[in-house]
Amino acid sequence: MTITKLLGSAALALLPMAGGALAQEAGTELPPCDNCSDSMVIMSWGGAYQNSQLKAYVEPYEALTGITVTWDESSNEAIAKLRAAQEAGNMPFDLVDVEGPDSQRACDEGLAVEIDADEALAPGDDGSKPSDDFGDSLINDCYIPQIYFSTTFGYRTDVAEWNGQTPDDICDIFDTETFPGKRSLQSSPKKNLEWALICDGVPAEDVYDVLDEDGGVERALAKLDTIKGDVIWWTAGAETPQLLADKEVVMGSTYNGRLFSVIAEQKQPVAMLWDYQNFDFDGWIVPAGLDEARMNRTMHFLRFATDTQRLADQAKYIAYGPARASSQPLVSTHADLGIEMAPYMPTNPENMKNYLVNNIEWWADHQDEVEATFQNWLAQ
Amino acid sequence: MADATITGGLPTGREARPASPEPMLAADGTLLRASLARSLRRQKARALLLIAPLLLFILVTFVLPIGDMLFRSVENAIVPETLPRTVAALRDDPAEVPGEAVFDALYTDLVVAEEYKIHTQLGTRLNYEFGGASSLFRGAGRHVGKFDTDVYADQFGDANPAFADPGRWAAWMADDAVRAALPQTTDAYDAWAKFTVDVHGDDPAEEDLGDFVYAALYRDLAAGAQPPGLPSVDVSGFEAVSLKQQFVDDDEGWGEPEIWTTLRTFSPRFTAGYYLNAVDLKIGPQGIELREGSDRIYIQLFIRTLILSVTITATCILLGYPVAFLLASLPMRSANLLMILVLLPFWTSLLVRTSAWKVLLQQQGVINDLLVWAGVLSDSGRLVMINNQTGTIIAMTHILLPFMILPLYSVMKGIPPSYVRAAKSLGANDWTAFWRVYFPQSVPGIGAGSILVFILAIGYYITPELVGGTKGVFISNRIAYHISDSLNWGLAAALGTILLAVVLLLYWAYDRLVGIDNVKLGG
Numbered sequence: 001m002t003i004t005k006l007l008g009s010a011a012l013a014l015l016p017m018a019g020g021a022l023a024q025e026a027g028t029e030l031p032p033c034d035n036c037s038d039s040m041v042i043m044s045w046g047g048a049y050q051n052s053q054l055k056a057y058v059e060p061y062e063a064l065t066g067i068t069v070t071w072d073e074s075s076n077e078a079i080a081k082l083r084a085a086q087e088a089g090n091m092p093f094d095l096v097d098v099e100g101p102d103s104q105r106a107c108d109e110g111l112a113v114e115i116d117a118d119e120a121l122a123p124g125d126d127g128s129k130p131s132d133d134f135g136d137s138l139i140n141d142c143y144i145p146q147i148y149f150s151t152t153f154g155y156r157t158d159v160a161e162w163n164g165q166t167p168d169d170i171c172d173i174f175d176t177e178t179f180p181g182k183r184s185l186q187s188s189p190k191k192n193l194e195w196a197l198i199c200d201g202v203p204a205e206d207v208y209d210v211l212d213e214d215g216g217v218e219r220a221l222a223k224l225d226t227i228k229g230d231v232i233w234w235t236a237g238a239e240t241p242q243l244l245a246d247k248e249v250v251m252g253s254t255y256n257g258r259l260f261s262v263i264a265e266q267k268q269p270v271a272m273l274w275d276y277q278n279f280d281f282d283g284w285i286v287p288a289g290l291d292e293a294r295m296n297r298t299m300h301f302l303r304f305a306t307d308t309q310r311l312a313d314q315a316k317y318i319a320y321g322p323a324r325a326s327s328q329p330l331v332s333t334h335a336d337l338g339i340e341m342a343p344y345m346p347t348n349p350e351n352m353k354n355y356l357v358n359n360i361e362w363w364a365d366h367q368d369e370v371e372a373t374f375q376n377w378l379a380q
Numbered sequence: 381m382a383d384a385t386i387t388g389g390l391p392t393g394r395e396a397r398p399a400s401p402e403p404m405l406a407a408d409g410t411l412l413r414a415s416l417a418r419s420l421r422r423q424k425a426r427a428l429l430l431i432a433p434l435l436l437f438i439l440v441t442f443v444l445p446i447g448d449m450l451f452r453s454v455e456n457a458i459v460p461e462t463l464p465r466t467v468a469a470l471r472d473d474p475a476e477v478p479g480e481a482v483f484d485a486l487y488t489d490l491v492v493a494e495e496y497k498i499h500t501q502l503g504t505r506l507n508y509e510f511g512g513a514s515s516l517f518r519g520a521g522r523h524v525g526k527f528d529t530d531v532y533a534d535q536f537g538d539a540n541p542a543f544a545d546p547g548r549w550a551a552w553m554a555d556d557a558v559r560a561a562l563p564q565t566t567d568a569y570d571a572w573a574k575f576t577v578d579v580h581g582d583d584p585a586e587e588d589l590g591d592f593v594y595a596a597l598y599r600d601l602a603a604g605a606q607p608p609g610l611p612s613v614d615v616s617g618f619e620a621v622s623l624k625q626q627f628v629d630d631d632e633g634w635g636e637p638e639i640w641t642t643l644r645t646f647s648p649r650f651t652a653g654y655y656l657n658a659v660d661l662k663i664g665p666q667g668i669e670l671r672e673g674s675d676r677i678y679i680q681l682f683i684r685t686l687i688l689s690v691t692i693t694a695t696c697i698l699l700g701y702p703v704a705f706l707l708a709s710l711p712m713r714s715a716n717l718l719m720i721l722v723l724l725p726f727w728t729s730l731l732v733r734t735s736a737w738k739v740l741l742q743q744q745g746v747i748n749d750l751l752v753w754a755g756v757l758s759d760s761g762r763l764v765m766i767n768n769q770t771g772t773i774i775a776m777t778h779i780l781l782p783f784m785i786l787p788l789y790s791v792m793k794g795i796p797p798s799y800v801r802a803a804k805s806l807g808a809n810d811w812t813a814f815w816r817v818y819f820p821q822s823v824p825g826i827g828a829g830s831i832l833v834f835i836l837a838i839g840y841y842i843t844p845e846l847v848g849g850t851k852g853v854f855i856s857n858r859i860a861y862h863i864s865d866s867l868n869w870g871l872a873a874a875l876g877t878i879l880l881a882v883v884l885l886l887y888w889a890y891d892r893l894v895g896i897d898n899v900k901l902g903g
Binding site: 077079080083105108109110182232233246247248364365366367368369371372373375376377378379380 | 496497498500501503504507508511512513514515518519521674675677680681742743744767849850853858861863864865866867
């Protein structure tokens with residue numbers, strides 16, 4: 001798997017390095033933008049993630065160009081919004097932030113325009129071509145990734161009923177004998193099915209083959225059935241951190257950056273279970289149907305926001321790994337807390353002993369039917 | 381009435397009757413009836429103009445969207461529009477798994493659909509009916525450009541270089557005699573030329589033709605077509621490609637009957653499929669049948685929505701009636717203070733109130749903590765009051781309570797206290813005076829409050845979503861899910877229409893039983 005190499009090299013590069021990048025940051029110059037609109041609407045996720053985008057490149061871009069950026073915090077339902085906008089013939093968004101599989105869906109359905117990375121993006125600081133710099137993270141022709149993140153588990157470290165044991169295996173999620181208490185899981189089949197199969201004895205590399213077979217999805221759901229009564233289902237990434245902090249759940253899945261906030265910023269008695277963390281990308285798509293001025297502005301912003309320094313800057317605000325290889329050496333410490341980000345990065349070798357990479361093509365093809373089955377199973 | 385120049389042109393309904401000997405005239409000599417009608421008409425026009433802004437607003441923001449949603453619940457044009465050739469070919473082929481002709485048509489349709497990137501939407505649409513259709517169409521869309529049909533282009537090019545010249549093709553395809561002789565080729569070429577211009581912005585007379593055009597030409601010539609003006613070519617020795625085989629090799633699903641049954645069932649422009657789905661039915665090969673057990677959820681959800689809404693209405697009456705009674709009987713000063721307390725939740729954001737209930741009700745929440753502290757509960761025996769139906773009932777009762785109290789209060793305000801005093805002076809005790817004299821007069825308030833609360837509750841969405849878990853959600857949550865997540869807008873529209881029909885039916889039943897005239901929002 002080539003993505004393994006990418007992640008591996010990223011992990012090495014993340015080892016503490018003194019950032020000599022500050023000098024460059026001050027002298028940033030932008031090429032002029034001809035025939036460009038003077039405002040943008042960007043769709044993102046809200047919360048800590050959107051804040052990292054705001055600090056790392058949206059605010060700097062506004063300061064450099066004088067344009068205004070409006071946020072729309074509905075990336076959760078990006079595809080639905082894009083489809084509705086396209087049907088209405090009026091595209092209110094200039095740039096949309098989505099996860100990998102959604103970008104595939106948008107690209108397949110003609111909701112996003114195709115982008116030639118080498119032409120549209122800035123070369124890496126080390127002079128590398130964008131397509132090499134981003135490498136395997138350019139999963140389809142429409143997608144410009146920003147970061148990779150992982151979905152993983154956090155657990156409370158002060159649960160008396162556990163008698164001093166702590167979960168260190170993904171299958172401890174399914175072990176309600178040793179680790180009693182409520183768990184929170186995402187109200188979506190993605191990732192949950194993979195974990196369920198692994199804990200049902202399927203080797204990690206065969207997970208998607210088993211899901212492809214007749215009865216494979218049902219097998220995973222049967223495994224999830226064993227803990228269904230103990231699960232609180234979440235839809236927003238902020239829910240698990242809240243539930244953990246409120247002691248409403250003893251363990252739960254969420255994005256690793258959210259757990260970083262709970263542990264490092266809010267100092268809650270929570271620890272991370274990295275076993276079989278599930279990697280995915282988050283990045284930009286440019287919606288189809290923009291007029292020329294808006295398209296020019298969007299591409300101008302995109303070139304700036306995805307350059308080496310900007311992606312590295314983003315990692316100062318949130319514990320996600322930049323998608324550019326050339327950004328990795330510039331990642332250092334948290335902007336406000338001053339702590340090393342490396343131990344919290346999903347790509348830290350310590351955290352990567354077992355991991356899964358989301359099979360984007362499989363999910364793009366099967367999302368519709370598996371999602372329907374899963375939601376019906378939930379409603380039963 | 382002064383304008384005497386306009387006369388006549390009125391409806392003739394009355395004139396058909398035997399006319400009175402002398403028609404009555406107005407002061408200016410015109411027919412009184414005509415003159416009256418004109419003035420009435422003017423008044424109506426003025427009234428219409430006055431309400432025009434509101435009417436327009438309601439039309440644009442209410443009637444049109446609802447009409448559009450109703451239309452979506454039966455609309456199914458995506459299948460015949462995306463696969464026009466396949467739908468036509470399927471009509472002539474009754475076999476469970478159709479023959480080559482249908483696969484030929486499907487090939488052309490899919491190549492074209494893939495260019496416009498609409499095949500995935502069709503896959504998503506058909507997936508609502510047959511799980512697996514989505515991956516079938518997505519896969520085929522990705523691979524259809526790599527089918528072995530390129531052998532046709534090569535063979536035609538080898539037979540005569542003219543076939544590889546786009547300029548020659550453009551000339552042939554402008555000739556009506558050629559078009560008539562080569563129907564499939566013409567159809568394929570036109571589709572190819574259209575997307576070459578529309579999608580790529582290229583000139584068809586300069587671009588290499590798609591493989592599917594050569595495949596169509598092969599089929600036309602193999603069927604014995606003799607187009608005038610084309611170089612003669614003997615296709616009998618050509619290597620042929622079975623498109624059926626190509627599709628089945630790509631995905632076995634194409635060789636199985638399910639997808640074809642689904643396509644046949646959903647090829648008309650309008651369908652009852654969404655409504656059937658909304659009541660846990662589907663169209664199978666043998667007509668309408670029940671869905672599999674694991675897919676049967678909507679009837680259960682409708683029933684749950686009704687039961688929970690009735691429960692919420694009942695608890696609102698129980699809690700609201702005493703409060704309204706107190707409000708109506710207290711002196712003005714203290715009543716006003718109490719009224720502000722009732723109205724306060726109105727002025728607070730719905731989300732804040734619902735989140736407050738989360739804090740109160742959760743297992744580590746305020747109520748459980750208090751009960752544990754007071755020794756009523758053990759620490760391990762904390763009550764589960766949220767993420768289930770209890771949570772939904774409690775939070776929604778609180779949120780909808782003002783809608784019960786306000787109509788009750790205004791009706792109770794209008795009940796003269798002298799009636800109860802009269803009853804008591806005639807020997808009734810407190811209870812009898814209340815039950816026989818006061819309560820019947822307050823029933824219209826209960827009616828109004830119940831209708832308000834019930835109708836609001838049945839369509840509620842955000843509160844059940846936040847506190848209902850999986851067992852305490854309503855049908856409206858499912859509608860929202862289909863609108864924003866699964867994007868099955870047809871099913872959402874059908875579910876919404878059924879919900880609307882249920883509400884109207886209940887309203888009608890209420891009118892028959894209680895009488896809508898007995899509903900009062902004020903004294």
